[in-house]
Amino acid sequence: MQFKTSLISVVFMTVFFSCSKKLVEPITPHIIPIPLSQTIQNGYFQITNETTLSFEDEFSIAGNFLKNYVESGTSFELKSGEDIVFRKDETISNKEGYKLQVSDNGIIILANTGQGAFLAVQSLRQLLPVELENKSFSGQGIAVQNVKIEDEPKFEYRGMHLDVSRHMFPVEFIKKYIDAIAMLKMNTFHWHLTDDQGWRIEIKKYPKLQEIAAYRNETLIGHYNTQPQEFDGKRYGGYYTQEEIKDIVAYAGARYITVIPEIELPGHSQAAISAYPELGCTGNQVEVATKGGVFEDIYCPKEETFAFLEDVFDEVLELFPSTYIHIGGDEAPKTRWKNCEHCQALIDKEDLIDENGLQSYFITRIEKYINSKGRQIIGWDEILEGGLAPNATVMSWRGFEGAIEAAKLGHNVILTPGSHAYFDHYQSENKDEPLAIGGFLPLEKVYSFNPIPKELTSEQSKYVLGAQGNVWTEYMPNSKQVEYMVFPRILALSEAVWSMSDRKDYKDFVLRVENFHKRMDALDINYANHLYEIEGKLVTNRDQVFYEMGTAIAGKNIHYTLDGSEPTITSKIYKTGIPISKSETIKAAVFKDDKILGETFSQTINWHKAIGHKITLNVQPHHAYMGSGSNGLINGMSGSDYRYGDKEWLGFWGEDVEITIDLGVETEITSISTRFHNGNGQWIYAPKMIEIEFDNDEIIEVFIPETEGLLASVALEKNVKTRFIILRISERGIIPDGKQGAGNAAWTFIDEIVIQ
Structure with a gap:
């Protein structure tokens, strides 16, 4: 285990108060994100109504935060004195670094900046009873475990994003979201304010943005890929006034959170064009978009468009003091x-290569304007296309490739890859999970996120500022749903961007998450709890096939059945792999004592002739969608009918795939079947046909019927004796104009290959 906290001893002591005898139990530190250095020592310091507090003006934000937190959560009043002390320590070189020392005699917080002191308070907060969070503490004293902590962040940029264009959330929730960011030592709130589905920021010079662009006529019901699409017929929208924005920015600043606004351009601008059609190339009236996706009406690079955007940014810059502006x-x-x-004439006039060069021209011109105001731009990784604007920072979302390219060019980068940082993806394979855009991003995968791509040298790695979690809200209609999708994955991300790699240990982390549940309960956060879900996999050992199960949390028993019945405390206890030699349905659940924890797990294994045999691929699945690896294609388990990112689907991006299955000996087969995901809204396309080859060099082309559904199946009825079966699957090429992801390579997602 990499967890290095030195546990000298944790003792529980009896404390006598003037009127009664009460057992006070100091809390064993379970801090998230885990500090750089943490040493637990004997004893505790007791906070009572007699405890005093002192801090200099430089530390007033942190000092007042602590004072208000304790006093509002208890009946105590922290008077002026030297029990809890904030002190300046100029030897701490990192502006967010701090030292926290708790001893029998008091609490000392050392920092070189107010920000460092504030972050120290967030660690101290997690040493205090959770009852302070909801003001339910009724004790006469608080025992704080003696501990020495020295801490600083791994990355300077630690962010969370929130899209309010697809769905809008109250000011009170935005503040609650910022509170959570601050508690977990993140320092940036990326506020996505404009998109095709709604303009959410008041711009006084252009009132139609509030009157027209802020509202759509209706909203899609269900998933984008569901056919036929249905809509609710209800007008939806709103915007944040400039006074509300000033209030939120000030609120964030009081927690050392920088708010970065995003004003989308040149694409994702249909809402603005609906209000001012002259900003588009056709001048035609368009409507605010009623569903997610990518739309062809984008800003036209005309002088009046640039005048409009410069006016917008003039007001935006007055509201947001951040160095960065996201475009x-x-x-x-x-x-x-x-x-x-006009666009084609401009391409000729400026000697641009093509329309990608025109996009670079557009962004460079906006960048120059924002630079002239003393600010910098951030853009998604598409701003690399056609040439990167001179001073731009790249936010890499389509994987790690954009970050690698930008860093090698000497540009700062922030990692937000969909594979590890998109919290709109499913976080569990439980069929009862609420509707999401797709994909599969469990807690452990977020925790494994390393924002520094291995392809970069140590010098190039210096351009990696940090990472961010993204929350796109097409399928999050209310704040409770946002919380469910964000928590606890934000806990994993906070540790990925704050804690040093040698401090991270997933088994220890999930125990701290389990403990953190109580704090989230007290804060009324609607978090997802998948810690007690069972993970299973098929393994082959010496020609025998077994099904293995486990959970993230140790110390609990798994009980299971093979007869289709629900598991109970009297069902068989799982100890080692379950032998599999025929089709089985395994049902299992985690128990502690007599109580079931989490949901019942169910897995059907459909036995066929390829299970347990050798399979090879000419290319590896994309690192974002590895599924269960190549063996997952012949493990008897099918992927979800509606989620492409679970552990049974393998994803390939723009590559032809050749799959070879070795049955070991010549085997008589009668059929081969498989299926492909066809979620075009997520850039996923089923192939038009596949080739199947046998030992006798016979090659058969099997065509796949066109479908508007999410799944495309293919089956070949064939009586043949063969040892090897080779399947060749051709990728669909570049996504055509008018489709989501146009201009990008299409994805191919392959499910179980069944050999009968």
């Missing part, structure tokens, strides 16, 4: 530009 830059279809006389 989007992603998913901008070039269809309108290709057919626009």
Whole structure:
């Protein structure tokens, strides 16, 4: 285990108060994110109504936060004195670094900046009873475990994003979201304020943005890929006034959180064009978008467009003091530009290569304007296309490739890859999970996130500022749903961006998450609890096949059945792998004492002739969608009918795939079948046909019927004796104009290959 906290001893002591005898139990530190250095010592310091507090003006934000936190959560009043002391320590070089020392005699917080002191308070907060969070503490004293902590962050940029264009949330929730970011030592709130589905920021010079662009006529019901699409017929929208924005920015600043606004351009601008059609290339009236996706009506690079955007940014810059301004830059279809006389003339005039060069021209011009105001731009990794604006920072979301390219060019980068940082993806394979956009991002995968790509040298790695979790809200209609999708994955991300690699240990982390549940309960956070879910996999050992199960949390028993009945405390206890030699349905649950924890796990294994045999691929699945690896294609378990990112689907991006199955000996087969995901809204396309080859060199082409559904199946009825079966699957190429992801390579997702 890499967890290095030195546990000298944790003792529980009896404390006598003037009127009664009460057992006070100091809390064993379970701090998230885990500190750089933490040494637990004998004893505790007791906070009572007699405890005093002192801090200099430089530490007033941190000192007052602690004072208000303790006093509002108890009946205590912290008077002026030297029991809890904030002191400046100029030897602490990191502006967010701190030292926290708790002893029998008091609490000392050392920092070189107010920000460092504030972060120290967030650690101290986790040493105090959770009852202070909801003001339910009724004791006469608080025992704080003696401990020495020295801490500083791994990355300077530690962010969380929130999209309010698809769904909008009250000011009170935005503040609650910022509180959570601050508690977990993150320092940036990326506020996505404009998109095709709604304009959410008041711009006084352009009132139609509030009157028209802020509202859509209706909203999609269900998933984008569901056919036919249905809508609710209800007008939806709103915007944040400039006074509300000032209030939120000030609230965040009082917690050392920088708010970065995002004003999307040149794409994702249909809402703005609906209010001012002259900003588009056609001048035609368009509507605010009623569903997610990518739309062809984007800003036209005309002088009046640049005048509009400069006016918008003038007001935005007055509201947001952040050095960075996010300008989007992603998913901008070039269809309108290709057919626009002005755009084509501008390409010739500026000697640009093509429409991608025109996008670079557009972004560079906006960057120059924002630079002239003393600010810097951030854009999604598409801003690399056509040439990167001179001073831009790249936010890499389509994987790690954009970050690698930008860092090698000497540009700062922030990692937000969909594979590890998109909290709109499913976090469990439980069929009862609420509707999400797709994908599969469990807690452990977030925790494994390393923002520094291995392809970068140590010098190039210096351009990696940090990472961010993204929360796109097409399928999050209310704040409770946002919380469910964010928590506890934000806990894992906080440790990925704060804690040093040698301090991280997932088994220890999940125990701290389990403890943190009580704090989230007290804070009324609607978190997802998947710690007690069972994970299973099929393994082959010496030609025998077994099914293995486990949970993230140790110390609990798994009880299971094979007869289809629900597991109970009297069912068989799982100890080692279950032998599998025929089709089985395994049901299992985690128990502690007589109580079931979490949901019942169910897995059907459909036995076929390829299970347990050798399979090889000419290319590896994309690192974001490895599933269960190549063996997952012949393990008897099918992927979800509606989620492409679970552990049974393998994803390939823009690559032809050749799969070879070795049955070991010549075997008589009668059929081969498989299926492909076809979620075009997520850039996923089923192939048009596959080739199947046998030992006798016979090659058969099997065509796959076109379908509007999420799944495309293919089956070959064939009586043949063969040892080897080779399947060749051709990728679909570049996604055409007018489709989501146009211009990008299509994904191919493959499920179980069944050999009968």
